[in-house]
Structure formats: structure tokens, C-alpha cells
Amino acid sequence: MMNSYNWCKPSPNKKVGSVPLETHFQAFDSDVMVAIFPKCGTTWLKALTFSTLYRTQYARDEYPLLNFAPHQLVRFLEYDVYWNNPSPGL
Known part of the structure; x- marks a missing residue:
């Protein structure tokens, strides 16, 4: 069975972004989560x-x-938000 860390490969320590996300993320009713496999239209789906x-x-x-890439406007939680701060207080 595939665990939640297998797809996340930003560094040799794959758990850096995923574990804090799973531990500290608090969803709100207004949140929108977009889930897609890597390299399967991520940029298009974010746009x-x-x-x-x-x-x-x-x-x-x-x-x-017109001026920014979709990846700059719709962030990756594991990489952009939880990578440097395990509890960012969103």
C-alpha cells in the first residue's frame, strides 16, 4: 500500500513538508482543496x-x-506553506 509520503520528493527527507501538513493543517468550510497527480495537468487545473x-x-x-503563473497564484501546501514553518497559522 502506498503511504502519503511516496509522491512527495522535494528533497532526500521526503517528510519535511508532508508531516507538518498532516499534523497542523486545520481546514475551514470555505477552503478549496485541489488534488491531482503530478504531471497530469497540474498547471492547467490550477489556472x-x-x-x-x-x-x-x-x-x-x-x-x-496574465502576469503570473498558476503555480504562483495557487500554492502547494506541502512545499510553499509547510516547508519552512510547520505551523504557519493560516
Whole structure:
């Protein structure tokens, strides 16, 4: 059986981002979680998710996806949030 750490390979110590996420993450009713296998359309899915959630909040010529990559707008919890701070207080 595959455990939750097998897919996360940012460094030789694979548990650095995943364990704090599993230990400290507190979900809220307004949270949106996007789950996808790596290399299976992650960039496209992040762009689609951002566009759906924020479709009315920006003018067409000021839309963030025109200037930023989807990975900058929709963060990876394991890498970007919990990597350096196991309890970021989100």
C-alpha cells in the first residue's frame, strides 16, 4: 500500500513538508482543496481553479493570470506553506 509520503520528493527527507501538513493543517468550510497527480495537468487545473474562484473580482485587462503563473497564484501546501514553518497559522 502506498503511504502519503511516496509522491512527495522535494528533497532526500521526503517528510519535511508532508508531516507538518498532516499534523497542523486545520481546514475551514470555505477552503478549496485541489488534488491531482503530478504531471497530469497540474498547471492547467490550477489556472482553471483560480479562474473559477475569482472570475468576477478582476477586470479583464488586470487579470492575475496574465502576469503570473498558476503555480504562483495557487500554492502547494506541502512545499510553499509547510516547508519552512510547520505551523504557519493560516
